[in-house]
Amino acid sequence: MTKKEFLSSLRKKLRGLPPLELRERIGFYSEIIDDKMEEGLSESDAVADVGSVDEIAAQILAEVDPEIIVKSHKKYVNPWQIAILIIGSPVWLSILIAVFAVIWSVVIAIWAVEIPLFIIGFISKYLVIACLESAKFTAKLTKKCIESIGNIFHT
């Protein structure tokens, strides 16, 4: 095994650790492997000399407070959260646009005193209605999507 393979394999196994500690531990092993090679060992011998990735990872994870591992795992975003965020974007995005449309129309109303207010109001009203309608539609669509995804997992 090369040093790179060893370190990346170890890094994967220790993924639950806090990032700083993970970086330091990997650096520690990297340094020791380099020192062994400096003494004359070949790369594969130096890596073998350090021990097996599984044993080392098991030892480290046994030492580390399990609570710390759980806490740092929580920082990783659930891929489902990202998926739902993307799928649902027409909904929250439309709502966001609707809110901005309302704010913007108020701003215009305040500043463009020359232009008849009812025209601005007219345009803004339809902008808001259009956004809300699209939000309603995409909300229904999103709900259908999530339901069908749920069905896939239940079968």
Add this chain to the structure above:
Amino acid sequence: MDAQLKRGLLDVCVLTAIKNEDSYGYKIIKDMQPYLTMSESTLYTILKRLELAKLLTVRTVLHDGRARKYYRITKAGLHRIEEFTEGWNEVLSIYRFITKEAKEK
């Protein structure tokens, strides 16, 4: 051996390895080799603990184009070694007594 006792012993071992001169990870393990074999993970944990307890300091040195961490003992670290040695002289006397008694029986 009692886990806490062992931890205390190993801490002092590592401190002794850096007592006379600054040392680095691989060299510490090598120096202790004739007496005991310590895994790299164990050494890492001990070094971290000693650093937190301010018994040693760490600095990074550029060596042959790569970074190497050097560990230096502090006054408190030297004091810990002294305390330990004094404490253990007592343990040794007791041990001699126990084994003498055992032999006589």
